[in-house]
Amino acid sequence: EAGVAQSPRYKIIEKRQSVAFWCNPISGHATLYWYQQILGQGPKLLIQFQNNGVVDDSQLPKDRFSAERLKGVDSTLKIQPAKLEDSAVYLCASSPAGQQNSPLHFGNGTRLTVT
Amino acid sequence: AQTVTQSQPEMSVQEAETVTLSCTYDTSESDYYLFWYKQPPSRQMILVIRQEAYKQQNATENRFSVNFQKAAKSFSLKISDSQLGDAAMYFCAYRSGISGGSNYKLTFGKGTLLTVNP
Numbered sequence: 001e002a003g004v005a006q007s008p009r010y011k012i013i014e015k016r017q018s019v020a021f022w023c024n025p026i027s028g029h030a031t032l033y034w035y036q037q038i039l040g041q042g043p044k045l046l047i048q049f050q051n052n053g054v055v056d057d058s059q060l061p062k063d064r065f066s067a068e069r070l071k072g073v074d075s076t077l078k079i080q081p082a083k084l085e086d087s088a089v090y091l092c093a094s095s096p097a098g099q100q101n102s103p104l105h106f107g108n109g110t111r112l113t114v115t
Numbered sequence: 116a117q118t119v120t121q122s123q124p125e126m127s128v129q130e131a132e133t134v135t136l137s138c139t140y141d142t143s144e145s146d147y148y149l150f151w152y153k154q155p156p157s158r159q160m161i162l163v164i165r166q167e168a169y170k171q172q173n174a175t176e177n178r179f180s181v182n183f184q185k186a187a188k189s190f191s192l193k194i195s196d197s198q199l200g201d202a203a204m205y206f207c208a209y210r211s212g213i214s215g216g217s218n219y220k221l222t223f224g225k226g227t228l229l230t231v232n233p
Contacts, residue, residue, distance in 0.1 A: 031219055033220060040225070041225050041226070042119075042121075042206050042208075042223030042224050042225045042226050043160070043206070043221075043223050044223075045220050045221075045222075048217060048219070048220055050216075055216050055217050055219075056216070056217035056220060058217075089158055091158075091160065093160070095219060098214065100148060100210065100211075100212060100214055100218075100219070101148055101165065101167060103150060103162045103165060104160075104221055106152075106159055106160035106161075107159065108157060108158050108159045109158040109159070111158070
């Protein structure tokens with residue numbers, strides 16, 4: 001089966017600019033996650049979708065970050081305006097719905113550098 | 116909220132030797148799942164092994180095994196016959212056993228960087 005696809009692989013922007021990341025989960029996976037991984041730390045959940053509905057966005061800085069998952073498949077994560085501290089790897093993951101023992105499947109991530 | 120602690124920022128091992136990576140977690144739940152993920156420089160998180168808390172038997176996947184101590188809330192990963200390709204960041208992760216909603220998410224530790232010396 002095809003894995004989780006993410007693009008772009010790398011992005012360099014200046015602070016106060018905007019950026020968007022795209023994710024295509026594994027076919028049939030109803031649950032989609034966006035994680036932020038700052039250098040030297042473990043991934044931190046930003047937002048979780050179940051189909052096209054938001055399940056958990058408690059850690060999403062909503063003043064600058066937004067995400068959507070129209071039609072319950074692809075998802076886009078946007079940052080506007082970016083800050084220096086947003087420099088990180090953004091990982092997208094997916095999993096089947098309702099399977100607690102099923103692992104998350106991750107994409108290769110997008111490395112964002114804000115200068 | 117559940118927390119996961121990996122107390123070893125870095126570890127090194129000689130090729131063909133055995134190494135153990137530590138992980139402890141804090142939870143008030145009795146049913147949950149634990150995972151070890153590997154992250155090579157390619158950045159993709161790859162599942163290494165998983166353990167269901169209700170199972171007393173420690174999980175094993177080829178050269179990888181865990182020592183799950185539920186009472187101590189400890190979940191260490193043992194890598195036997197280490198290979199150069201095992202070099203990576205290793206993350207321990209926790210998932211609630213309560214079904215539904217945000218309980219499907221994984222909570223990660225800070226990771227351990229494993230170096231394998233030839």
